[in-house]
Amino acid sequence: MSKLRALLAAAFAALLLHAPAYAQNFQTGFAHAILIDANSGAVLYEKGADDLVAPASTVKIMTAELIFHELSEGRLKLDDEYAISDHAWRDGGAKSHGSAMFANVNSHVRVEDLIRGLVIVSGNDAAIALAEGNAGSEEAFVMRMNKRGKELGLTKSSFGNPWGKALPDQQVTAREMALLAEHIINDYPQYYHYFGEREFLWNKIKQPNRNPLLNMNIGVDGLKTGNIDEKSGYNIIASAVEEGRRLILAGFGAKTAKDRAEEARKLLQWGFRNFEDKFLFKADEPIGSAKVYGGTQGSVPVATKMDLRVLLPRTNQDKLSGRIVYEGPVVAPVQAGQKIGRVEIKRGANVILEQPVYATESVEQGSLPTRAFDAAYEFAAATIHDRLDRLKKK
Incomplete structure (x- = not known):
């Protein structure tokens, strides 16, 4: 195949x-x-x-x-x-x-x-x-x-x-x-x-x-x-x-x-x-970015490997929206063409299409100070997120 x-x-x-x-x-x-x-x-x-x-x-x-x-x-x-x-x-x-x-x-x-x-x-x-x-x-x-x-x-x-x-x-x-x-x-x-x-x-x-x-x-x-x-x-x-x-x-x-x-x-x-067919993005055209952990840069552009398009009823009144879904941040090094996650396209509240997204460029592993800073940042963010969750449950 x-x-x-x-x-x-x-x-x-x-x-x-x-x-x-x-x-x-x-x-x-x-x-x-x-x-x-x-x-x-x-x-x-x-x-x-x-x-x-x-x-x-x-x-x-x-x-x-x-x-x-x-x-x-x-x-x-x-x-x-x-x-x-x-x-x-x-x-x-x-x-x-x-x-x-x-x-x-x-x-x-x-x-x-x-x-x-x-x-x-x-x-x-x-x-x-x-x-x-x-x-x-x-x-x-x-x-x-x-x-x-x-x-x-x-x-x-x-x-x-x-x-x-x-x-x-x-x-x-x-x-x-x-x-x-x-x-x-x-x-x-x-x-x-x-x-x-x-x-x-x-x-x-x-x-x-x-x-x-x-x-x-x-x-x-x-x-x-x-x-x-x-x-x-x-x-x-x-x-x-x-x-x-x-x-x-x-x-x-x-x-x-x-x-x-x-x-x-x-x-x-x-x-x-x-x-009717609605064209959204060309294949390999960056549609967003994913955060990178411990890399020489903080994010990497992502794209699909085929044209992103959806089919809609001609009488459609719902707005289209989209988001990139991935488990992150992505750990460096990242290779161009590496699968990062997926893009979801919604019509109103319904997901009508999903496609895998891939890194459009490589990101090398950063220096030791960079990785240490990213680790500290992620630890702090996770701690804050955990405390917020606990407050919501009270």
Whole structure:
């Protein structure tokens, strides 16, 4: 996981703990859903977002992540070729009557074409071929899916196959699938575009992208749909951009394909219309300081490692405030980039965002007289504070 990913996950987790529900007056036909603002990590809407559900073909996002990871690490190339086994052809191809890219048995297909077959037309044959080619077998690839999922913070989700077949151990949550989508968008921009391609031609068969939102002119540029049966319902993981803002939606359990498209459209448009992004500070821009004990200087500037921004309802009347929280004073020496504490941003009385703060410069340890003076000062301050506390209790 990249440092940016880890920082965003931490900010995202903090927001879930502290932020009030923004808009639970909105209703959706999805049985389970979550809508996230990708810029700030704010959860705009959620409904049963932590319940385990059958992912159907949305699991192919996880399959794609492993392949993208292999490509980015240099262990795989887009021009490499994988064989289409009898299993991929018989159980995942046209013969199975499921979604397929129509690859011929015993043929060899470039990885890039298999990726397109996987994410554009939701080919089960493409998913099996990628799994077998990359890990040696579908079972070995599933083990990698589960290991990689835990590395990415998908602690509740588990995977049983790479193509969406319903199995008892194939379960995900809307929240974690949205987190997975955000990771792919941020960490693999060079590959994310495949999810948004409108059609795919293979074996003289042209198929449109199965994501109906791509044709609605609402800024959607990916990701995947899925459906198995009435139990799974109609599912979708989607992302859209409008005026620089990106929203990520995970919706599971719509009753029909039409309902899935309409409910997803309504959720995304509601998110864009009812909230606005407020920029506060740039990454690495000092936002305050922390007191330093025993150093060559008495304080050190602190900053966040990513832009500090919050999402607010357009009708918001509450004032924003912020404070830096740390256990202090910080003992010298201090290294540039050292984590100092966190910044809290409040809307009225509610904390709506937390991010770690780091020292922007180093502070060397001071001379012995300086350290002695600071020690005496801290002792006196602690004594006074203790006496005040006792007086308040009397």
